[in-house]
Amino acid sequence: MWIEYQWRTVLAYLPDYLHAATLALRITVVGFLLAFALAMIAAMARNSSVRILQILAACYVEAIRNTPVLLQIFIVYFALPSFGIRLSAVTAGTIALGINVGAYLTEVIRAGISSVGDGQLEAAQILGLSKAHIFVYIVAPQALRNVFPALVNNLVQVLLGTSLLSTIAVPEITGVATVINARTLLFVQVFGIAVALYLVLSYGLSAIAALIGRLAFRAPATARARKRSSALNLIGVRP
Amino acid sequence: MSTSTLNETSIGRDIRLSGVTKAFADLQVLKDITLDVADGEVVVLIGASGSGKSTLLRIMSGLETASSGEVVVGGVPMHEPKRAREIRGHVGMVFQQFNLFPHLDALGNVTLALRKVYKMSAQDARKKGLEVLARVGMDDRAHHYPSQLSGGQQQRVAIARALAVDPRIIFFDEATSALDPELVGEVTNVMRGLADDGMTMVVVTHEMGFARRTADRVVFMADGVIAEQGSPEEIFGNPQHPKTIQFLSKVTDH
Amino acid sequence: MNFSLILQSLPFLWSGFLLTLGLSAVSILGSTVLGLIVAALRTSRIPLIPGLARAYVEIFRGSPIPITLLFVYFGAALYLGYSVNLFIAAAVGLSVYHSAFVAEIIRSGIEAVPAGQHEAAQILGLKPLQTFSWVVLPQTVKIALPPLVGQYISLIKDTSIASIIGLVELMKVGQSIVDRTSDPVSIYLIVAVFYFAICYPPSVWVTRRQRKALAQ
Numbered sequence A: 001m002w003i004e005y006q007w008r009t010v011l012a013y014l015p016d017y018l019h020a021a022t023l024a025l026r027i028t029v030v031g032f033l034l035a036f037a038l039a040m041i042a043a044m045a046r047n048s049s050v051r052i053l054q055i056l057a058a059c060y061v062e063a064i065r066n067t068p069v070l071l072q073i074f075i076v077y078f079a080l081p082s083f084g085i086r087l088s089a090v091t092a093g094t095i096a097l098g099i100n101v102g103a104y105l106t107e108v109i110r111a112g113i114s115s116v117g118d119g120q121l122e123a124a125q126i127l128g129l130s131k132a133h134i135f136v137y138i139v140a141p142q143a144l145r146n147v148f149p150a151l152v153n154n155l156v157q158v159l160l161g162t163s164l165l166s167t168i169a170v171p172e173i174t175g176v177a178t179v180i181n182a183r184t185l186l187f188v189q190v191f192g193i194a195v196a197l198y199l200v201l202s203y204g205l206s207a208i209a210a211l212i213g214r215l216a217f218r219a220p221a222t223a224r225a226r227k228r229s230s231a232l233n234l235i236g237v238r239p
Numbered sequence B: 001m002s003t004s005t006l007n008e009t010s011i012g013r014d015i016r017l018s019g020v021t022k023a024f025a026d027l028q029v030l031k032d033i034t035l036d037v038a039d040g041e042v043v044v045l046i047g048a049s050g051s052g053k054s055t056l057l058r059i060m061s062g063l064e065t066a067s068s069g070e071v072v073v074g075g076v077p078m079h080e081p082k083r084a085r086e087i088r089g090h091v092g093m094v095f096q097q098f099n100l101f102p103h104l105d106a107l108g109n110v111t112l113a114l115r116k117v118y119k120m121s122a123q124d125a126r127k128k129g130l131e132v133l134a135r136v137g138m139d140d141r142a143h144h145y146p147s148q149l150s151g152g153q154q155q156r157v158a159i160a161r162a163l164a165v166d167p168r169i170i171f172f173d174e175a176t177s178a179l180d181p182e183l184v185g186e187v188t189n190v191m192r193g194l195a196d197d198g199m200t201m202v203v204v205t206h207e208m209g210f211a212r213r214t215a216d217r218v219v220f221m222a223d224g225v226i227a228e229q230g231s232p233e234e235i236f237g238n239p240q241h242p243k244t245i246q247f248l249s250k251v252t253d254h
Numbered sequence C: 001m002n003f004s005l006i007l008q009s010l011p012f013l014w015s016g017f018l019l020t021l022g023l024s025a026v027s028i029l030g031s032t033v034l035g036l037i038v039a040a041l042r043t044s045r046i047p048l049i050p051g052l053a054r055a056y057v058e059i060f061r062g063s064p065i066p067i068t069l070l071f072v073y074f075g076a077a078l079y080l081g082y083s084v085n086l087f088i089a090a091a092v093g094l095s096v097y098h099s100a101f102v103a104e105i106i107r108s109g110i111e112a113v114p115a116g117q118h119e120a121a122q123i124l125g126l127k128p129l130q131t132f133s134w135v136v137l138p139q140t141v142k143i144a145l146p147p148l149v150g151q152y153i154s155l156i157k158d159t160s161i162a163s164i165i166g167l168v169e170l171m172k173v174g175q176s177i178v179d180r181t182s183d184p185v186s187i188y189l190i191v192a193v194f195y196f197a198i199c200y201p202p203s204v205w206v207t208r209r210q211r212k213a214l215a216q
Helices: A002-011 A014-047 A051-065 A069-083 A089-114 A118-126 A131-168 A173-184 A187-216 A223-234 B053-061 B081-087 B106-116 B122-135 B151-164 B181-196 B208-214 B232-237 B242-252 C003-042 C049-061 C065-080 C086-112 C115-124 C128-165 C170-181 C184-215
Strands: B015-024 B027-037 B042-047 B068-073 B091-094 B169-173 B200-204 B217-222 B225-230
Touching: A002 A173, A002 A187, A014 A051, A014 A089, A014 A131, A014 A173, A014 A187, A051 A089, A051 C184, A069 A089, A069 A131, A069 C128, A069 C170, A069 C184, A089 A131, A118 A131, A118 B091, A118 B151, A131 A173, A131 A187, A131 B106, A131 C065, A131 C128, A173 A187, A173 C065, A187 C049, A187 C065, B015 B053, B027 B053, B027 B225, B042 B053, B042 B208, B053 B068, B053 B169, B053 B200, B091 B151, B106 B122, B106 B151, B122 B151, B151 B169, B151 B181, B181 B200, B181 B208, B208 B232, B217 B232, B217 B242, B225 B232, B225 B242, B232 B242, C003 C049, C003 C086, C003 C128, C003 C170, C003 C184, C049 C086, C065 C086, C065 C128, C086 C128, C115 C128, C128 C170, C128 C184, C170 C184
Parallel strands: B042 B200, B042 B217, B091 B169, B169 B200
Antiparallel strands: B015 B027, B015 B068, B217 B225
């Protein structure tokens, strides 16, 4: 009875949780897009022949990957105003997360680019395709497909990173949960629901991403993949 | 040539090499090569691994630059760095590893350059693509992806891809070496068809049968130089150079 | 860049840094031990155990660290009264969280040892435990060490999150100084340098090892 009361009390806050989740999702999507854009630029800089660009990109990646993301969030939110850049908590948080995951994505994209065999580049060159053509039509599609799981992983990382934004008073899931906990002291239920929300969101994102992946990359990747789907067909599961 | 030409350029169909050398770091791979390939001629390069034949082929196709000497392909002085790019899109190359684009189907592989470089409309590109696939006997698999094709089929698509841009010369770099023996024939048959149609071809191969039947001239290379060259009858029937004799005996022994 | 402020703050930052190092060391140990146990549980033959272990891993991988830490903190507060040792709470929280990832890395390492090794050991007459100790484990360690070290580096960075339950490690010290002096630029920069100093050298090692592994 007591347990039931506890759950009902906390579940009454569901609308607040959902608002928080929506905000977290928005920050995740925008943050990831920013991260992707930064990563593309950094990856190309790293692969370019201009030494300064190479070094700058490398510094970006190493500096971000070897310092805590919480520190980066604080720097964007608290230190930038000293330079005249005053951002809202949500904006600062989104930018910080974007910069953070962007560094990790840079390495992912570089791996993707180098996974496209040299032989294909030679074949494309001989055919007369320009460097831009080669990148857009040969390298990018394959690179993206090859590193897609890693991309999705990093998307989930942004989502989990939003949790830290509670420290700068962003009303996302963890922040809201902390407040509800302060009010009800029912930490098991309060944080339990928060965890459940994160799990639903992270698995949901992965599932949607997997669907997008399947639609976007329609070419059968390998003979092994082909055999697997015909086996699935046999037991009645649609590939 | 039976197909219409896409591009009215002045690039010729012959090759002139003179005093060509190539070194990689300390290794001298090619030492003074002088070779001419005439319009419509089929020249086959044979020799042991390390003889420099693939390197020579790659220099002719522009994938490598010679360390010294003159390389004139179709009238384009390849040894002048700025001009080397001019032959891109006008010569074809077929690789040992096929190098097809796995994310595109056969038709897609063949028409990519047509659509992007020659700016053909999707319709025209498709028409030409199917024509060229038919020429290699793969038009019924136009929508298959490389992973759904056998090695021989993939290589034929690769040849079609090279043909689609109306090349003046086609280079074959051990085109059948990665194929299972029973698939070699379908590829060499296509190559034979191209030769009969008058294509200028430079072929690096281990298939002596192909060299014998289809080559206009066989060039035997050893240690970075041309040891001997002549008609297939001369080289296979009456080899003069000791290294040629040694190589041929090893090749036909198994 | 206020250098005199930096100099004045160094002693405090240094003690925070030492706490960070201590917390890192304890949590690395804890997460490894727990991770080994969980990895072993996943390969167990007892019904339900592998499933539970899998659920353990999935829950922590899909949720953020702050929640775990807060859970541990409030749980301890409730059952031990409000004299919670923040260091222990943080260590427990971090160890438990990262053990899920360590378990996965170890599991992949074990599975990466080719099946032929087991067969060869079997033919030679080695018993399962012997095979595991002398054939599988050494190879697992070699394969899994770079990703493990990578995970430990993440753990070191994650000690900063202990600041949200009030532990006065490096991040919290920095925060307090900034609160008092309003010079976030100088202070956070120095804090960043501290973290970079402990994280960069191992990460260079990891990258080098991964490159070597790929080349094979």
